[in-house]
Amino acid sequence: MEEDSTPDRAEIEEIATPDGEENLEPNEEDNLEYMDGSLQQHIAGDLAENSTPDRDVYSTPSMDLIDALIDIPPRELERPVQISLVPSYVKKRNPDAYQPKMVSIGPYHYGKPQLQPMQSHKNRAVNHFLRRSPNMATKQQYVDALMLVYDQLWRSYEQVNQLGNWTRAGFIKLMMIDGIFLLEFLNVLHGNGNDNDYADSDPIFGKRGHVLNYNHVMDDLLLLENQVPYLVLSTLLTVSQGSATEEMENYLGRLMLAPAAIKGHHLLDVYSKGTLGRSERQDPVMGEGATKVSAAELTKTCGMVFKAIATYSDMKFRRRAKTLELPTIIIDKGTIHRFNNLKAYQLLTGDTSMELISYIHLLNFFILSVVDVNTLRSQGIIVSSLDSDEAIVTVMKEIMRDTMAENIDEKSAGIIKLVRKFYDHKSFVYYCFAWFTTRWRLVITVLGSTLFILNFVESVYSIRHYRDH
Incomplete structure (x- = not known):
């Protein structure tokens, strides 16, 4: 991806029309088209060729790619990639385990036909989120705040061909929309800020619809390739609520059902660390x-x-x-x-x-x-x-x-x-007791039988002796 300077405010299109309808306008650089409230991606050329889900991104690279890798500065190689594509040799045994079924989050699976129906729900989430913002922040304020941390967000993703056609503006728009959707979906259990501004029958954000679809959507949100950085969520909340860092982290912790002290790289990371509560890092x-x-x-x-x-x-x-x-x-x-x-x-x-x-x-x-x-x-x-x-x-x-x-x-x-030590000790004692108990029972049985026989013989002898006299 070519480096370009931070675009002017005019370069980043408004994401909703004045009447509140979602209408992400196209940008010649972005290769994004927003029509009738639905977010759709039209990426031409090599992106279409390189975005097949089964593509092995770890196949043998070309000489041009090898030359490019040799020229990468050491600092670039050390950047913290936290959202990677799963290698094909890992996917091979169970490919479905790594593919989203309902919703795409982030750039890797964006634009796949089976995930497009959820895009209209993302756009509705943006409108509700903006209306509910305590600070009444504009869309542009969110975009500007995310643009300030663009480098950190971009470097969180593995740099594969799928990312090559994303411009800065398009990538930041994607981060904003997907981040807002994630916040809104997780917030349903908390009543969306107690405003309850979705209908109960809403299939994604309503109380009844949420119950029906929660597990299916959460399965997608906990896929490694389907993540947005934690920094996206914290930035959006900071602009929306103007909260202090600690308060914002506490709020995010409640949304992610994890202790506030746990700060992960993304939802999957927080889930892995927060499901069982916090503990010290151990080797x-x-x-x-x-x-x-x-x-x-x-x-x-x-x-x-x-x-x-x-x-x-x-x-x-x-x-x-x-x-x-x-x-x-x-x-x-x-x-x-x-x-x-x-x-x-x-x-x-x-x-x-x-x-x-x-x-x-x-x-x-x-x-x-x-x-x-x-x-x-x-x-x-x-x-x-x-x-x-x-x-x-x-x-x-x-x-x-x-x-x-x-x-x-x-x-x-x-x-x-x-x-294991407790079991070995207790089982040894138990079986020793059982062994002795079994043998004492045998001894008692033999003695009892012997006494019975002796008593019987004595009785017979007494009867015969009585008859003889």
């Missing part, structure tokens, strides 16, 4: 995987109890109380796709602080059969909307594929070690 522990222990066996043989708690950081095994405190986790139809995207994110960014992945490994340590899943569900550790315990076992097997069971953080590894 992975590499070593031999411990033999799995059945949750049902722990409760039956050892008398152990699983207790649901709020956060991963509070997870603890209380040996004397025979209690293992674990955070509740939700397992549903979207768990497989979300976990696959988390693994891809970890692979591409080298992030080793993903508590959710470690916790999945920890749970898997206790699951040997359907009975174990039933034990964990009955004690509140697993919450699921799936039809059966067998379905949960299937999900667990799927998300554990191609993962290293021993690659978990210190906290989960410590829990496994303590529980």
